[in-house]
Amino acid sequence: MFSLDQLSAFVAVAEELHFGRAAERLNMTQPPLSRQVQKLERAVGARLLERDNRKVELTEAGQAFLVEARRLLALVETAGDLARRVDQGAAGTLRLGFTATSAIRTLGPLLRRMSEELPDVDVILHERVTPAQLDGLLRGELDLGLGRPPFDTDVLDSRVVYREPLCAVVPGNHRLAALGRPLSAGDFAGEQVISYSPTQARYFHELTVRFLAESHPRIEQRVQQILTVILLVAAGRGVALVPASARSLGVEGVAYCDLDLDGTGAGDPVELHAIWRRDATSPVLRRVLTMLPEHH
Amino acid sequence: MFSLDQLSAFVAVAEELHFGRAAERLNMTQPPLSRQVQKLERAVGARLLERDNRKVELTEAGQAFLVEARRLLALVETAGDLARRVDQGAAGTLRLGFTATSAIRTLGPLLRRMSEELPDVDVILHERVTPAQLDGLLRGELDLGLGRPPFDTDVLDSRVVYREPLCAVVPGNHRLAALGRPLSAGDFAGEQVISYSPTQARYFHELTVRFLAESHPRIEQRVQQILTVILLVAAGRGVALVPASARSLGVEGVAYCDLDLDGTGAGDPVELHAIWRRDATSPVLRRVLTMLPEHH
DNA sequence: AGAACATGATTCCCGAAAGGTATCACTCGA
């Protein structure tokens, strides 16, 4: 088997048709160059260069081999590039889970940035509720998720990528819509409240329950999707609490009211987390994590 | 820059996922194999294998690089093949000149054998009269010609590949066609004889003149192509001498008569030569020459 | 014709690089 150095030597001589000049181009002297070419010819099993004391020219076999040699060296030049780009996360695949709501404010900008900064990364999108995302992360089906707490922080790491207020959504002609001031928990006394599945949308379920705990509302519906909640509100089935970004969903016939979160803790209680396995090795993931906004 | 050995080492380890077994497969020991892989990783600039004391697995960059490495090694495997085949004359191009007449008996079988035994040789055909072939050979436009003497034997080498009788062609209703015996030179006395161009078809011109020298026929036409001669004979413009193989051209309205070549020398005076440059280096040519029939 | 020159091949030497042996560091299973 020949070596790459021998190929380079041959190509140089074939292009210069002169051992001395070729050696100079290769930053070496002529004797070892002659030997390399001889070795290559023995390895290939054919005379590649016809040479005497006056001239050097390619044999027909040499012409054919020159094409192969150039192609090989070009491949060698570029062989490492892809691996390097993958290693730096600039190429590869990212399997990204997201909830329907996370798509409103976060997913779009993220995908736009990725297609600009990491154009060679293929993003495979999976819309799933948070528990399904967590399961996918643990099974290795997903690299990154956009979901809500809680999750197993021993195995999964996360970062808050969006934080927003909670607000109320009521039918457009509802009495609460006319108040014109932030609503407090007491305003919901006696209201029919649509809430979330305690398992599939646990985060919003708990936010709702926590905010309304003292006012003892009637909570009946148990839905997973925020859009479904709003559609039910629009249909007059009750009122609900949703993240502020839901305003831009553009559902007709509903009104959104700010909430008065006096002592309930800090403002903007709705957190969206980017979630990934602590032991993940994907370079694309690492690279994408550096691109994510961080909200504390 | 990495080496081909390093690529082989990496591929072996990537396939075995075990340095010891990979080393065994490569007929070496484990320590240098580890070093080679390390060097390759430094050359590429990315970690290709994730390894600890218990397991070896490919990183994402490693998976990408493995594909490149395999392709490269496959190219290396086959790179020499083409050159070797060219060198042995089993691949390449043969530029072959031939006269219209030589195609009747010789060209077909030659092309058939070549497509069987040297399927990777491209044959480029040039139909030319002999002088044009000789010119092409000297200019390097042709590798091999099928033509007639004379030519410059200092520069060109040749071999007789076909030998055949001369015969007469006469109109179908001609008196000579009815004789039913070999014709001698005297039979042509007073006949209108169609002959050949002394420059472009010198060989047949001289054969004709030599045979008919004593009988002083009227020689008027000066054509190049044997087929043209026969067509003129069919048109009743005269009689002519042609090689015996012309019988199979299938021209209607003519008759072919054997000649009585008593003292004019040996029988079968019409020679077809394969002609090539003495200094030709083409491996394909050398290989084809070994396939040519030899007639002494 | 002879000398100077040009060019690729050969020879000999040296240093870098590759492979081998022995060993270490670490993990896992009994």
Added chain:
DNA sequence: TCGAGTGATACCTTTCGGGAATCATGTTCT
């Protein structure tokens, strides 16, 4: 806790590639 298994490291030996000098041969100029 100990032994087996694995990859990494240290050190030695061998091999291989590059460099300087020289050779063999053909060209060119005087």
